[in-house]
Amino acid sequence: MPRREDPALLRGQGRFVDDIAPEGCVFAEFLRSTVAAGAITTLEVADARDMPGVLAVYTAADLGDTGASAVNRLIPDAPVRPFDILARDRVTSVGQPVAAIVAETREAARDAAEAIWLDIEDGETPDRPQTVARWQGGKATANAAHRIAARVDHARVAPFALEPRACLAEPVGDGLRVWMSTQTPFRGRDDLARILNIAPDLVQVIAPDVGGAFGGKASIYPEDVMVALAARDLGRPVKWAATRSDDFMAATQGRGAASSGTLDCDGDGRFTALEAQLHFDLGSWTPYSAYAPARNAGRILPGPYAIPAVSVDLDAGFSATAPMNIYRGAGRPEAAMLIERLVDKAAHAAGCDPLEIRRRNLRDGRNPGPGVTGEWIDTGDYAALLDALENRAVYAQKRAVQATRRAAGEVVGIGTALYIEPCGQGWETARVALLPDGAFAAHTGSSAQGQGRQTAWAQIVAEALGVTPDRVAVGEGDTADLPDGIGALASRSTAIGGSAMMRASEKLRAQIAAALGIDRMESDPDGVWVHGTHLGWADIAARLPEAARLAEETFTAPHEAWASGAALAQVAIDPDTGRATVEDITWIDDAGHVVNPLLVEGQLWGGLAQGLGCVLSERVAYDGDGQLLTGSLMDYAVPRAADMPRAVTLDKLPTPSAANPLGAKGVGEAGCIAIPPAVLNALQDAILPFTDKDLPLPATSETLWRAINTPEEM
Ligand code: SMO
Structure with a gap:
């Protein structure tokens, strides 16, 4: 089935954050640090405030006390460093926002940024790395015939999305409506509410069309918070869209791990022990998933192989760079690179074909169960x-x-x-409803950034209900649709969001059958057979109370x-x-x-x-x-x-x-x-x-x- 999203996207009819322009919308830009580390000695914004079209210039001194963004405690005692919305006294990386300007036009805001006087006195070195976690399993036994060593130094890379980051906040009553180019609208809502100290139900976050993300839009950013603060302060919609250079400087980056290890094998080329050290750079602050790559790399390092003894040490440290976070793969590539290099080198040392040595060392994965690091493996x-x-x-x-x-x-x-x-992993929400016109409306807390998920979800709902996908409208990416949800990351949207959709559809099907007084619902694309009479979906909708026409599910994956x-x-x-x-x-x-x-x-x-x-x-x-x-x-x-x-x-x-x-x-x-x-x-x-x-x-x-x-x- 072709992607239902494509006709609009291919015709330039996609609606991305920067395409949205509420009445009276004004524009935010940021003055960013030009050096990696140092103390701010001069920050004078009076000239910028006087520039034509400028509505406000903010520095950290104007923001008062705010809350901190959430960090997932995947590694319990690992160090956490929240971002400053604007640099406070000192800067911690090139590209860090130091001041925010809001003006009638983007150009006026950019001009005003250049009228700010900023001096920074170079200084300080980043923290030393520290050991944050260790994975161990099994026990080394026999002496190794071969001890293989390998080192993989990953390049640090940019989760390069076609659409750079963007955020638009509009004051609504006591709250906010926020359009964000994000993978995680619900987390964005919760973070904004906590940092701004307002009730989550007063914040609506909408992820409209999102032009790629790859992990780079999975956590809230200082710029998002500043835009929301400015909108509340000025009582006007405020929009910011990153340039490509802004994103290279200040969006989260990925990989960059330095990994090394040894793999022991016996004379038959059977692996006996794996030891590894993984060093992860965290950059200058910890986004929500800062520790996901490190944790993933550690826990899956043995890969699909049966290795009786495994020991993995993980350390992490801050540096004066952009923050590091998940990027498509999120630790799994780091694990695969090291183990697969070790395996190839072991094949060479043992005089064995690389495919053959892999075959000889596989764990049996046909039934799910625990691996040597304690992970349940599907x-x-x-x-x-x-x-x-x-x-x-x-x-x-x-x-x-x-x-x-x-x-x-x-x-x-x-x-x-x-x-x-x-x-x-985890949970996701869905709601499926039969509408008065006989169509179905399906909503999920999961969302998409161009993958064509709406097509897949429509297929899942249609199959569960026995209708054709064109009868199913899918809504996602809006926190107003459902009480809670997560979003699109960690390769979860079909498995988890789709399962929630499937369960909600099955529940709706059972509700409709019960309300119609039939045991087994014999549905077809146009309706249902009820005691020998064919009722169209609109007829069924007309007969049923609203409660029977709507089903909600939260699916929580056991593994x-x-x-x-x-x-x-x-x-x-x-x-x-x-x-x-x-x-x-x-x-x-x-x-x-x-x-x-x-x-x-x-x-x-x-x-x-x-x-x-x-x-x-x-x-x-x-x-x-x-x-x-x-x-x-x-x-x-x-x-x-x-x-x-x-x-x-x-x-x-x-x-x-x-x-x-x-x-x-x-x-x-x-x-x-x-x-x-x-x-x-x-x-x-x-x-x-x-x-x-x-x-x-x-x-x-x-x-x-x-x-x-x-x-x-x-
Ligand atoms: S690296 Mo992904 O967007 O979980």
């Missing part, structure tokens, strides 16, 4: 994934061709990766839905330029029950592209003084169409999730988890005739050229 047939990968990729032939090409002087490599990914998969990459590197070409990707994914294959395929492609960016080209770079060197697309290299693989084969091997009634698992993040380790393993395989050193990331042309031509200097 279904997944890892052996079948490997078999499918071997067949679809025509692996033996690829290896033979590689040998021939290598003998002829080409630099070519093949890499494989297996992964498991915890997805879809996470863990997806899994296997990927193979074949690369060729031009030894003269170091340029890598991804010649082939073959990828078998297990996303559990698939509601809409087109949406799943779209997620796989998008994740694949972002995954390639992480391993080959993307890096947020700061210099030694904390100056951002990659503030625009001139310097930050997102992959382009020409960087896509020459050939991609996607296939699926679904094992239904045991963690939700739909049987669905997540798929939105899979590409960022599957592709980087497969490609990194392929690159390392390609350069093996020259060096076995671990490549730094991203593996740019320069890096690869050096590995081939001056490996001793690596």
